[in-house]
Amino acid sequence: MKQRADYDNFAWLYDLEWTDFGNGVFPLLKQISGKNLPDGVEVLDLCCGTGQLAKILTEKGYKVTGIDASGEMLRYARKNAPEARFLKRDARSFKLGHKYQAAFSTFDALNHIMRLAELRQVFKNVSDCLVGGGIFIFDMNTKWEFDNHWNSRERSTEKPGYFYTEKMEYSPEHRLGQFRCVLFRQVGKNWKRYDTTLYETYYSTSSVLSALKKAGFNDIRTYAYDRQEGIRPPDNNTARIFYAARKD
Numbered sequence: 001m002k003q004r005a006d007y008d009n010f011a012w013l014y015d016l017e018w019t020d021f022g023n024g025v026f027p028l029l030k031q032i033s034g035k036n037l038p039d040g041v042e043v044l045d046l047c048c049g050t051g052q053l054a055k056i057l058t059e060k061g062y063k064v065t066g067i068d069a070s071g072e073m074l075r076y077a078r079k080n081a082p083e084a085r086f087l088k089r090d091a092r093s094f095k096l097g098h099k100y101q102a103a104f105s106t107f108d109a110l111n112h113i114m115r116l117a118e119l120r121q122v123f124k125n126v127s128d129c130l131v132g133g134g135i136f137i138f139d140m141n142t143k144w145e146f147d148n149h150w151n152s153r154e155r156s157t158e159k160p161g162y163f164y165t166e167k168m169e170y171s172p173e174h175r176l177g178q179f180r181c182v183l184f185r186q187v188g189k190n191w192k193r194y195d196t197t198l199y200e201t202y203y204s205t206s207s208v209l210s211a212l213k214k215a216g217f218n219d220i221r222t223y224a225y226d227r228q229e230g231i232r233p234p235d236n237n238t239a240r241i242f243y244a245a246r247k248d
Helices: 002-017 020-024 026-036 052-059 071-080 116-128 143-149 205-214
Strands: 042-046 063-068 085-088 100-105 130-141 153-159 162-171 176-187 190-200 217-226 230-232 240-247
Touching: 002 071, 002 176, 002 190, 020 026, 020 052, 026 052, 026 100, 026 130, 026 217, 026 230, 026 240, 042 052, 042 116, 052 063, 052 071, 063 071, 071 085, 116 130, 116 205, 143 162, 205 217, 205 240
Parallel strands: 042 063, 042 100, 063 085, 100 130
Antiparallel strands: 130 240, 153 162, 162 176, 176 190, 217 230, 217 240
16 A cells, blocks of 8 residues: 555654654543543554654553554654554554553544545444443544645755655645655765655544444544643634544
8 A cells, every 4th residue: 555655654754753742642631531541541542653642651651552554653663662562453454352441543643544434444443442431532633724724835844864845735625635745864875765645634523423423432522622722612713623432
């Protein structure tokens, strides 16, 4: 699969440049979870990337299993969170045969699931590996985010030993966001080029809620998050929605 290879190409840069979200999201997850996330329970980190959230969770005493479809992402995750267990699995098809008290999927990972039928399957897979009453918290970019922040946005970054460009484009007609990154990395005396194209889409809140209910979740809540205001109810100008659901 081409996109999986692109995640592999992107892993080195992602581990350097895209760590803030994972490092800062734990207090929010803890707040939303409340009493449903006791200390030390087993947690599934779905689409774990290079393991920033898994690192925080293990440091807090949780027993973490991280899964991701990119072997290269997992290679960095194992270095970042050596106390966690990591498995190469596709979110759309994984079966673990183990039960967890909580599952998290963060940093708009599930926006990379491009079809609603596949998103429903992801939710079913998560439900199957949660204990009764277990919680599932994830975030997703909204239509507002794509309309306002993915319209031919472009920037370049130069640092010692590497240089990269990012370009984000959005097609409203196809509900398709494209993230393109070109990385030039110094390897010894030479420079190597890596090209990455990743895709995202969005789903209406009603579609997500319906899919969660069909997968066996209830007590579903939605939150917008602002660094200044904290959590609040989502509105029409919300860029990212956090969903929290409990398994029946």
